Amino acid sequence: MATKTVEFNVGQGREMGLGGAGAASPIAPFDIPEPEVGTEQMLINIGPQHPATHGVLRLVCELDGETVTSVTPHIGYLHSSFEKLGEYRTWNQIVPLTDRMDYLAPLIYNCAYVMSVEKLMGIEVTERCKVVRVILMELDRIFGHLLWLGTTAIDVGAFTPFLYSFQQREKIYSLHEALTGARITTSATRVGGMMADLPEGWLEQLLEFLDNFPKTLAEVHHLLTGNQIHIGRTQGVGTISAAEAINYGFTGPNLRAAGVPYDVRKDRPYYDYETYDFDVPVGEHGDCYDRYLCRMEEMEQSVSIIRQAMARLPDGPINVDDPNVSLPSKTDAMSDMESMIHHFKLITDGIPAPEGDCYMAIEASKGELGMYVVAEEGGTKPVRWRVRPPSFVNLSVIPKLAEGHLLSDLIMINASLDIVLGEIDR
Amino acid sequence: MADEQKSGLDAVDEGPLGSDTTEAPEQTSTGDPSEHPSVAALLERFASEVQRHQLTAGDQWVVWINPERSHEILSWLKDDLDQAYDMMSDVTGVDYGGGRPVEVVYQMFSTAHSRALRLRCPLPLDAMEIDSVVDLWKSADWLEREVFDLFGVTFKGHPDLRRILMPDDYAEGHPLRKDFPLRGRFSRAEQTRRALAQDVERFYLAENLEAGDPQEVEATEVGTVADSGAGTLPAPAEAGEDD
Amino acid sequence: MGLIDKIPGSGSTRTEGGMFGPGSPTFLTSKVDALINWGRLNSLWPMPFGTACCAIEMMASAASNYDLARFGMERMSFSPRQADVLICAGRVPYKLAPVLRRIWDQMPQPKWAISMGACASSGGVFDVYSMVQGIDTIIPVDVYIPGCPPRPEGLIYGLMMIQEQIRQESLSKHFEHRAEDPLLVAKPRASEAEVVGLTGPFGNSTQQDQISTGEFVAPAATEDPLS
Numbered sequence: 001m002a003t004k005t006v007e008f009n010v011g012q013g014r015e016m017g018l019g020g021a022g023a024a025s026p027i028a029p030f031d032i033p034e035p036e037v038g039t040e041q042m043l044i045n046i047g048p049q050h051p052a053t054h055g056v057l058r059l060v061c062e063l064d065g066e067t068v069t070s071v072t073p074h075i076g077y078l079h080s081s082f083e084k085l086g087e088y089r090t091w092n093q094i095v096p097l098t099d100r101m102d103y104l105a106p107l108i109y110n111c112a113y114v115m116s117v118e119k120l121m122g123i124e125v126t127e128r129c130k131v132v133r134v135i136l137m138e139l140d141r142i143f144g145h146l147l148w149l150g151t152t153a154i155d156v157g158a159f160t161p162f163l164y165s166f167q168q169r170e171k172i173y174s175l176h177e178a179l180t181g182a183r184i185t186t187s188a189t190r191v192g193g194m195m196a197d198l199p200e201g202w203l204e205q206l207l208e209f210l211d212n213f214p215k216t217l218a219e220v221h222h223l224l225t226g227n228q229i230h231i232g233r234t235q236g237v238g239t240i241s242a243a244e245a246i247n248y249g250f251t252g253p254n255l256r257a258a259g260v261p262y263d264v265r266k267d268r269p270y271y272d273y274e275t276y277d278f279d280v281p282v283g284e285h286g287d288c289y290d291r292y293l294c295r296m297e298e299m300e301q302s303v304s305i306i307r308q309a310m311a312r313l314p315d316g317p318i319n320v321d322d323p324n325v326s327l328p329s330k331t332d333a334m335s336d337m338e339s340m341i342h343h344f345k346l347i348t349d350g351i352p353a354p355e356g357d358c359y360m361a362i363e364a365s366k367g368e369l370g371m372y373v374v375a376e377e378g379g380t381k382p383v384r385w386r387v388r389p390p391s392f393v394n395l396s397v398i399p400k401l402a403e404g405h406l407l408s409d410l411i412m413i414n415a416s417l418d419i420v421l422g423e424i425d426r
Numbered sequence: 427m428a429d430e431q432k433s434g435l436d437a438v439d440e441g442p443l444g445s446d447t448t449e450a451p452e453q454t455s456t457g458d459p460s461e462h463p464s465v466a467a468l469l470e471r472f473a474s475e476v477q478r479h480q481l482t483a484g485d486q487w488v489v490w491i492n493p494e495r496s497h498e499i500l501s502w503l504k505d506d507l508d509q510a511y512d513m514m515s516d517v518t519g520v521d522y523g524g525g526r527p528v529e530v531v532y533q534m535f536s537t538a539h540s541r542a543l544r545l546r547c548p549l550p551l552d553a554m555e556i557d558s559v560v561d562l563w564k565s566a567d568w569l570e571r572e573v574f575d576l577f578g579v580t581f582k583g584h585p586d587l588r589r590i591l592m593p594d595d596y597a598e599g600h601p602l603r604k605d606f607p608l609r610g611r612f613s614r615a616e617q618t619r620r621a622l623a624q625d626v627e628r629f630y631l632a633e634n635l636e637a638g639d640p641q642e643v644e645a646t647e648v649g650t651v652a653d654s655g656a657g658t659l660p661a662p663a664e665a666g667e668d669d
Numbered sequence: 670m671g672l673i674d675k676i677p678g679s680g681s682t683r684t685e686g687g688m689f690g691p692g693s694p695t696f697l698t699s700k701v702d703a704l705i706n707w708g709r710l711n712s713l714w715p716m717p718f719g720t721a722c723c724a725i726e727m728m729a730s731a732a733s734n735y736d737l738a739r740f741g742m743e744r745m746s747f748s749p750r751q752a753d754v755l756i757c758a759g760r761v762p763y764k765l766a767p768v769l770r771r772i773w774d775q776m777p778q779p780k781w782a783i784s785m786g787a788c789a790s791s792g793g794v795f796d797v798y799s800m801v802q803g804i805d806t807i808i809p810v811d812v813y814i815p816g817c818p819p820r821p822e823g824l825i826y827g828l829m830m831i832q833e834q835i836r837q838e839s840l841s842k843h844f845e846h847r848a849e850d851p852l853l854v855a856k857p858r859a860s861e862a863e864v865v866g867l868t869g870p871f872g873n874s875t876q877q878d879q880i881s882t883g884e885f886v887a888p889a890a891t892e893d894p895l896s
Contacts, residue, residue: 001838048765048768049718049747049768049772050747051717051747053747055719055720055721055724056720056765056768075763076764077720077762077764077765077768078720078721078759078760078762078765079762079764079798079799080721080760080762080795080797080799081795081798081799081800083797084797084798085794085797096794097794100721100722100794100817103721103722103725103818147725162732163732163733166728166729166732166733166734167732167733168735169729169732170729170732170734173729183726183818183820184722184725184726184818185722185817185818188811404846421720421721422721422722425762
């Protein structure tokens, strides 16, 4: 397994923005004895409407002075009952629901859902479709991490990375728009293929983005990675050990920051991920800083994967050649009787599924995203559509991570987990 | 349905498929268990508890087990060195409707052996109880709360079994059950009124934060139309009656 | 209310047929109106009530490409006490409804509300048990922005419509512009009959009756929501 330990040697010859003066001593230890003051237990309510909770999360904290003694997260403030609604929709009608779940990386959710349904139905998508989906998923990994980067930087008091990351996100927005017509709610996939093939000139646009993006990333590295304030706010904050991280259900960059090299792309490969050459960044300490470094490194690896995928992108059809699964072309549906019947049957009835269930896990930007579909024989709608939400499980660890830290660290810990409430509450 | 409105898109609109099915499909085991070491080991060690096993979606193994001994089997799967399922990816429920048992589904993964396994425990509708596995995997904590919230399955031994997604005093039932209508049991006006009658500060109280037994929060009486009986929950629909 | 009541011709304390009577703008009031409106519309502080996808587009509007600061909305006011315009961006479930209502009640007058996106305006695709079918059943809304989610241009256009609305306002018609019953605090804005009317299924919405058993008695449509 190709893994790469993320190391960053703080203060060794790195320019600190202060003429390197602060480099020798990261943070001067404070030796001032704490004055004897009486503290009392108090309850602090954060959210559900609060800029630092990254959505409508509500945290009820018990404090002793400024130290957090316990945190109780309350969620469900964005419960939109996706899973219940999915039981009333045919297989393809669920696709638009999936990107409203994680609106930070919608294409990953589109792909994950149809991959699960295709696996259940035993549909093998075309080679071109596989590579296109890999490109789209890695693009949206960057997309999701960029938003995390911007909002987390705001939480530690830096506004510039937010503007930098949104500048790059706008480039991805226009890529989304050229491909699907929508900026966020893409709904790009269909069972057995894609809504449409890549438009003309799209790959050149993508290439231009890939050329410019690493420069912005380097600038953000320069702003944050060696920044004394950022280091002081993140290093040693919210630490978790490797064994605990697995037991608590951490996945994704949060787990890898704790030193576990578990990546679904490597451990349960799909779409020929084993043939791509990329590293899985792994941290050592499991603190907020390592999570930050893992995500920054992942964005660079994603750029590399997209480049490899673009090099191997084959020609050919993007949809499977099965009239019971893919829609015929509009010209065929208008001129050919049989195609029209297939079109009509597909739209009104949907695609029949075999009896069974299927759990498809993929590596989303937040962690292991599982799509679990249960079908009955010939069913055109799922009996149960379940999303294994990565940030739901990641968030449930916050009471353990935040205990004993200061209230301001709680904000940083919450930000470093990279949660999205649309997917937590579903 | 009382006042069904027919439209040209009935094929789309006729509701969830599963709730109309009353007959469970024929239950047979498929696949050769020797392909998956854990399934073979389960069949050998807990032969009487394994109800059936199935190979589904190409390469995924599902084992139906007796819910009464689920905790014992799961803790063996976690601790036995040849199985070592250290990652509990998902705990969820499946309701087929039509009076069929609600199934609790465990998705497990072993990082040591790089192997996945799915266990399903069918719970009859009159005994919706199963042992909690929070003591084995901490990740099951919120996942079990969600199954309790949306399906009404009680997890025995869970440290803090409360509703998680719906409000604590939600009076309409368990939404993901097939007998629960998509729009809820109350009218929109009643739902809006109840929603705004919630006290947004209610859960501040320290006694609500204490971990303990399943908490039953009393629904606050906020009825303007309580006299007519409209504010109360209708009798839970018998399974299979509502289609 | 409060000080504004003391301004002649502005509120309920006015004397009938007086010099500053209703509907008779004078030279003085129209000049004062213009000045006040100019100040108000160029320094709107939005209260971003962002919940879901639309909130991301709202953030995109504030970032460099769209730069909401051009319209005097540099400062997103995360405290309702200092905010002028509530932007409700995203889905609002019933669990969040009292929070939205309280934030609206906490905002001082003059205040405006924007319902951004299909879910906030009508429930959108989520015609389900947990979702408010349009926030106008809870709070009064000035501008609805369609789209799922609306583009940043859409949000900016909506805010410019608010500015246009402010430009038309007059102090002498203060109570017409923002009449709000204090008894409605923390209560649904619409009556039960209105809520039922507003939230009925439409279009290709999934056909399903709201009531699963025959015993349930719908609340009488004429019931007073305030009692």
